[in-house]
Amino acid sequence: MYDSSTQAYLNKGNAYLIRSVRNVLLFYSKRRKYILRVCYCLIIYMIFNNGSKSKARPKSNPKTFPESRSRSLVEPVGGGQISQNAQEKVSPQESPSAKKYKPLIAGKAILKKLLYKFKNSSTVALFSQLNLRSPKTLHSFYQLALQVILLFFKAFLTLQIATLDGNLVSSLISRRFKKFFKFLLLWLVIGIPTSITDSLLEKSKKLLSQTIRVNLTTKMLDDYLPSNGNATLYQLLNSKSSAITDPNHRITSTVENFSNSFSILPSQLLTPILDILIAANHMAKSSENASEGALLLGLVANVSTLVLKFFTPNFSTMNNMRNTLENKFHEFHSNIIVNNEEIALAKGHSREIDLLDTSYFEFEKFERMTLRRMAVYNFAISFIFKYTLGAFGLMLCAVPTFTSVYFAGFKPSEELVSGLSSDFVANRSLLLKASDSLGKLIQSKKNIQNMTGYANELWEFEKELIDINESSQLENAINTRKDSHGNNHVNADSQPLLVGPNVSYGDEISFHEIPLVTPNGNVLVENLTFSIKPGDNLLIIGPNGCGKSSLFRILGGLWEVKDPGKLVVPYDKKDLFYLPQRSYFTYGTLREQIIYPDSYDDYRDKILRAKQENPSSPVHDDEYLIELLREVNLDYLLDYDSDLEEEDDIEKDLSRASTSSCVFMIPCLDRVEKWPDILSVGEQQRLAMIRLYYHCPKFAVLDECTSSISSDLERECYRIAIEDLKITVISVCHRTTLWEFHSKILKFKRPEGEGMATTLFTSFDPELRLQRHEELISIDNSLKRSDELTKRLQALKKMKNSRSGRRPALMYIEEDDD
Numbered sequence: 001m002y003d004s005s006t007q008a009y010l011n012k013g014n015a016y017l018i019r020s021v022r023n024v025l026l027f028y029s030k031r032r033k034y035i036l037r038v039c040y041c042l043i044i045y046m047i048f049n050n051g052s053k054s055k056a057r058p059k060s061n062p063k064t065f066p067e068s069r070s071r072s073l074v075e076p077v078g079g080g081q082i083s084q085n086a087q088e089k090v091s092p093q094e095s096p097s098a099k100k101y102k103p104l105i106a107g108k109a110i111l112k113k114l115l116y117k118f119k120n121s122s123t124v125a126l127f128s129q130l131n132l133r134s135p136k137t138l139h140s141f142y143q144l145a146l147q148v149i150l151l152f153f154k155a156f157l158t159l160q161i162a163t164l165d166g167n168l169v170s171s172l173i174s175r176r177f178k179k180f181f182k183f184l185l186l187w188l189v190i191g192i193p194t195s196i197t198d199s200l201l202e203k204s205k206k207l208l209s210q211t212i213r214v215n216l217t218t219k220m221l222d223d224y225l226p227s228n229g230n231a232t233l234y235q236l237l238n239s240k241s242s243a244i245t246d247p248n249h250r251i252t253s254t255v256e257n258f259s260n261s262f263s264i265l266p267s268q269l270l271t272p273i274l275d276i277l278i279a280a281n282h283m284a285k286s287s288e289n290a291s292e293g294a295l296l297l298g299l300v301a302n303v304s305t306l307v308l309k310f311f312t313p314n315f316s317t318m319n320n321m322r323n324t325l326e327n328k329f330h331e332f333h334s335n336i337i338v339n340n341e342e343i344a345l346a347k348g349h350s351r352e353i354d355l356l357d358t359s360y361f362e363f364e365k366f367e368r369m370t371l372r373r374m375a376v377y378n379f380a381i382s383f384i385f386k387y388t389l390g391a392f393g394l395m396l397c398a399v400p401t402f403t404s405v406y407f408a409g410f411k412p413s414e415e416l417v418s419g420l421s422s423d424f425v426a427n428r429s430l431l432l433k434a435s436d437s438l439g440k441l442i443q444s445k446k447n448i449q450n451m452t453g454y455a456n457e458l459w460e461f462e463k464e465l466i467d468i469n470e471s472s473q474l475e476n477a478i479n480t481r482k483d484s485h486g487n488n489h490v491n492a493d494s495q496p497l498l499v500g501p502n503v504s505y506g507d508e509i510s511f512h513e514i515p516l517v518t519p520n521g522n523v524l525v526e527n528l529t530f531s532i533k534p535g536d537n538l539l540i541i542g543p544n545g546c547g548k549s550s551l552f553r554i555l556g557g558l559w560e561v562k563d564p565g566k567l568v569v570p571y572d573k574k575d576l577f578y579l580p581q582r583s584y585f586t587y588g589t590l591r592e593q594i595i596y597p598d599s600y601d602d603y604r605d606k607i608l609r610a611k612q613e614n615p616s617s618p619v620h621d622d623e624y625l626i627e628l629l630r631e632v633n634l635d636y637l638l639d640y641d642s643d644l645e646e647e648d649d650i651e652k653d654l655s656r657a658s659t660s661s662c663v664f665m666i667p668c669l670d671r672v673e674k675w676p677d678i679l680s681v682g683e684q685q686r687l688a689m690i691r692l693y694y695h696c697p698k699f700a701v702l703d704e705c706t707s708s709i710s711s712d713l714e715r716e717c718y719r720i721a722i723e724d725l726k727i728t729v730i731s732v733c734h735r736t737t738l739w740e741f742h743s744k745i746l747k748f749k750r751p752e753g754e755g756m757a758t759t760l761f762t763s764f765d766p767e768l769r770l771q772r773h774e775e776l777i778s779i780d781n782s783l784k785r786s787d788e789l790t791k792r793l794q795a796l797k798k799m800k801n802s803r804s805g806r807r808p809a810l811m812y813i814e815e816d817d818d
């Protein structure tokens, strides 16, 4: 058929093929154990990888995906080079040795890429923020290590129990009762460490979750409300670029979910892997070719996971969607709780219930859809892994039994039967466990996706906090070096009021060409210039929305001082106090409301220090607070029903307090209430004024903070602050009765309609201004009256002309009657 040269070529080819196959078989038989193990691992990896639809993504703001954002914090460790290497293609001119090692280089690149991805994952970035040497973090590592050890021990015990199961059945079949009871006793004994391991595992999971949660929460709270007084939270919520609208949810629920997901991860991954490897290994030992059978089972399982993919929902998207809907529902509820009085007075219940119903309906609809999808998914998981693969596994276990019986000529000895049944039972229980574990392994992917989603959310939040705090600290470092004269100004006892490249310190408040710009970029005032020294009380007036309060936002460090502006402020943050129209009160004692933001310990330390420094001078203690309450007619808030029944007792107590060298706390200031709920707006404003008196700063910003106090008391409040306590005030107030306290004025003027406002800063003579003001009002009234009179005159003239036939006198009488 072929010519001789073709025949020779074919023979040579066949020989080469046969030699190759023989070499491969030889190699396989020599390294069978290792090859099989590698194949098992590959199959487990493939099965695990097939179990999901897509990768987890961050919930919001795709630009904040940690892979790009975490670079500044987590060192890439030559990341740029690594990714370059990973994508590098081997050039066609490469050397033969390079060609030989091509798969090795490619594998190395993939490994490096995976390592890089791992290093830059949000979970690692999140953990890198924790102090690794702190006892709390070390405790987490110990818990993790303990869990891994326990998991290995549990796997060992599982194997022992399966073998024992087989032995029990075999001794039963061969009717060896002594052996049976011995195995039964062993079974009971082995139950003790197994139960202890199970309970320890559960405990270590919970402890791990708890320690991670405590670590993360502490770190986030420290960044959220930093002790240096930076307005991080305000900047976070008001920044245009920030995607964080739900910090409360992230600090509470997301941290908890992340901790729970992370703590169960070792057992979710390790248990099924160990179960599968143990089953395969045991089968390989019990029968010659069972290992290849187990490999075949793995391949079948791999195909099954591909089928399962069809039924698998996208867990990360589902999770993100659930969070969004849940947040929306929470937000509506919080809003109603905060504004409950306004809603009740406006009878807005039906409108609110509409909003709540809609958001809850959306959430409920989504939950129902999730339940449907999960039901299908759970059915697929259970049927494919537990039953289909279970049946396949049983078949595999049965093969050695049938073949052995066949080779024994269908007359197996009792010993053979008991041995076969022992192996069958052990293999069967291990295989059933392994096929169940395969399902769990697939499901663990869901947990990993959820965990990655939570980690992304948390890292996005943490990164935002770090960015804000870092920029503030940077400015802090620049600014504490110089004051307005260029001298160093660092005071260990006090914290700076403000920091920034355009801020310097002095004994005044001075704005120099500062533009007022909202975080949205709207320019309210192009340049604002004014300066006040102690004693120059400044009155600020202007139409609504022109930027009066925005000026205070700059002064409070909430908005930055834009170029080319220069701001001079007192260095110490205690030198400026801000009182808004509605002050902040919390649940707590009356004393705590007055001394806020000082804590009880700060208050006590201040008194002790003052008494030590100058024992004869009066101190700002409870006695002083009660006196202040009396000054603004709020002493009825004192709790006379506490330990001291009568007012006389309080007097006695006060005298004791003044002579005592120790800090004496008067119980009537210990009244605990929900103060914002029980105080009227006017009462709140009076209490806030007491807060100002207690802190007694050099400068105070009073932003319509007395608008609800009666006129007489309002004047008294101002008098105490300015005349008695010598506080320099910058006030926004609309009542002319307060003008007398001011010596400077800053007037905001805005052209008709929208547009930027201009400002005028001058000295202020309240008497002259009031005189002019009254004159202006009277002229205005006269002008209005004159307009009315002119109109009336015209009307009368008109009537006179139309009724010209009548007698004049009568006409006017008729007109009056009309």
Ligand SMILES: Nc1ncnc2c1ncn2[C@@H]1O[C@H](COP(=O)(O)OP(=O)(O)OP(=O)(O)O)[C@@H](O)[C@H]1O
Pocket: 238, 518, 519, 520, 524, 543, 544, 545, 546, 547, 548, 549, 550, 551
């Ligand atoms: N956080 C913010 N983000 C964006 N714009 C803001 C912010 N705060 C205030 N604004 C805007 O800045 C403008 C000035 O507000 P501001 O509170 O300074 O007015 P105001 O002069 O104090 O008014 P009023 O007399 O009514 O208190 C307003 O148009 C307001 O909408």
